[in-house]
Amino acid sequence: MEKNSKKAMIITLATIGIISALLLAFVYEWTTPYIQANQAQKQKQAINEVLPGVVEVKKIEKNGNIFYEGYDANGNRVGVAFTSTGGGYNGVIEVMIGVNLEQNQIYEISILNHQETPGLGARITGKEFKSNFNNQPFGNYNVVKTPPTKEMQVQAIAGATISSESVTEIIESGLDKVTSAYGGGN
């Protein structure tokens, strides 16, 4: 009797496990192309978002980092987009930054991935926060709690100072990366 019930236990759990694994394998096969397409789409969209008027994007590797050079219809380089990651309040934040290397200026930024608190830190993806960086020159930024009055100031999200500061730091380190790869803006 004792032996029988043990056998039944093992068989039951193994059967459920095998059926679950099989079903999930199908679900995985079915959803993975969509998930990957979403991610590729998101990245492409982010590049177009942070570089204005780009029709062609070239992927380039420099110093072990990947940069996306954006060209306009006449073949002129509009700017370079790249990702920069760093720690946020809850987890890793990945930011796509578009820069104008001729003028050492940021075009725009876009948040690719984050795990910030929904409703608070998650608002780093909002236009209000991101526009802090529009057309800012390269350098070190100050995170302030009131509307910015001069250049280099970034207004923190209310209740999410750490997330705001993290994004700012991630952008600063990203800018170092791009200036060292492109030799200080040639």
Place this chain on the structure above:
Amino acid sequence: MALDLKEMFSDFKNGLWAENPIIRLVIGMCPTLAVTNTTENGLAMGLATSFVLISSEIVISLIKKLIPANVRIPSYILIIATFVTFVDYFLKAFYPGIAESLSIFVPLIVVNCLILGRQEAFASQHSTPRAIADGVGMGLGFTWVLVLLGAIREFFGMGSIFGLALLGEWYRPMVIMVLPAGAFITLGILVGIMNYISREGK
């Protein structure tokens, strides 16, 4: 059959009010407190949990006689985890926006004690139709409270509902309402009001 329908209806109604998982049984608190800072998150969480709850109640009520009593909990968890993983992939593939805002709380549905609790207390002892009725009732009961909580917190914390700004620029959002503390305060007041209402009824 007539009796069956009546039973099913009472099982269904049970979850909406009399044994509402959040207000009455006070289970499934992790997602309740964590993701209800916006109305949309509350709704998405409620629906995802309902789907897992109903599907696993169906499966478990169907195979309840085949599962030996001493491995029933691991068996339930395996079945629940399968459905949760399905939801996780499904949201990531077709609703990436929602998947992103719920992030870690989707996989955590596995350990939502509401789901395991209903398998143990209901699905493993009742017929499949009654288990479906229970799952739908409990799922909807869970969802409406999450949506209400989300709406209250989003309204006071951000001045909007479903992302739609209702209050003008003059409103200074009460940030505490979207923080965890706001969840406890809102839930406490809500449970208090519900208790008052049902005591009045007696």
